[in-house]
Amino acid sequence: MQASSPASNLPLVRRLEAVGFRAWPAATVIYDGSWQLRLSGGHPSKRLNCVVPLDPSDVRDMDIRLEKARKRFQSYGRPLLLRQTPLSPPMLIERLPEAGWERFETVKVMTADLAQVTLPETIDHLPMHDIGRFVDANLSVNEEDAGLKPALAEVLSTIKPPTGLFVVEEPAHKPAAVALCVQDNDLAGIMEFAVATSHRREGLGSKILASALRWARISGARSAWLQVVDNNHPALALYRKFGFSEAYEYHYWREVQA
Known part of the structure; x- marks a missing residue:
């Protein structure tokens, strides 16, 4: 189950993301289109409190959706975090630095x-x-x-x-x-x-x-x-x-x- 090129093996990424969600379940999961909002008021884990875009083509109303997500995270007392995987829309990731975001941690998924x-x-x-x-x-x-x-x-x-x-x-x-x-x-x-x-x-x-x-x-x-x-x-x-x-x-x- 190895992936020499994540960009060319999105089915593997999707499967590992899906089992990862089930293995570490958030208390609340909300979908905005294909963006998954994961929130857990009791536990601070980043994996349990982040936005995870799951379709490279889903880029409609990006700024509006990020603002909606920010308000929802604030209601849980959580900072707004976004987890970028190979499934994230490139246009959204390119937009983040312009909108005042910074990348701060990289995690390897290994099989x-x-x-x-x-x-x-x-x-x-x-x-x-x-x-x-x-x-x-x-x-x-x-x-x-x-x-x-x-x-x-x-x-x-x-x-x-x-x-x-x-x-x-x-x-x-x-x-x-x-x-x-x-x-x-x-x-x-x-x-x-x-x-x-x-x-x-x-x-x-x-x-x-x-x-x-x-x-x-x-x-x-x-x-x-x-x-x-x-x-x-x-x-x-x-x-x-x-x-x-x-x-x-x-x-x-x-x-x-x-």
């Missing part, structure tokens, strides 16, 4: 053929089903505010495809690494993958990733996908070691504050 990935015959770490425990571990590993627990639990509870919640604990039962695997038919998405700062370079990332991918393959997934910020070089090296390669990139845009 791997699970039939070609060498994985252990057994799963070292079995998935759990306790969302509350996973959320606590996730917030601890990522050193995030415990106040996000209800919002993160709500996101995880609304994921409809089968999920595997993976946690690696140190001997004192403190979480050291986490990963979420969402299996959507023959595609498995790796989400919320993180290793605690104090446990990096110990091989825990490889262990938990191998467990998640092994579980996905046993469960019937044929390909895996994930998203990673383009400057996270240790994660990129790990993913490439497991056979992941880039399918396409997306970018976040925001309005420049005066």
Whole structure:
């Protein structure tokens, strides 16, 4: 499931975008034409709070629609963000700098053929089903505010495809690494993958990733996908070691504050 040229493989981009939406569902989804407005009042994740244009030809009334989106985001207490994928209209993206927007983050979407990935015959770490425990571990590993627990639990509870919640604990039962695997038919998405700062370079990332991918393959997934910020070089090296390669990139845009 590799894409040598995202521009020439828009069906793959559309499919990965669709499974990505289902794997990380926003509380509110509104369509303005083919523009998807994703909003989640409780969780600040950019993926849950952004405008995502999904048709390269949908450019009618761009400025008016951006203004409408801005007001809707303001009603949720969120800044207006736009996520640019290969499905975004080039005319809209060209317009953004002129309208006072800036691009501020690039994320790589990567895929791997699970039939070609060498994985252990057994799963070292079995998935759990306790969302509350996973959320606590996730917030601890990522050193995030415990106040996000209800919002993160709500996101995880609304994921409809089968999920595997993976946690690696140190001997004192403190979480050291986490990963979420969402299996959507023959595609498995790796989400919320993180290793605690104090446990990096110990091989825990490889262990938990191998467990998640092994579980996905046993469960019937044929390909895996994930998203990673383009400057996270240790994660990129790990993913490439497991056979992941880039399918396409997306970018976040925001309005420049005066």
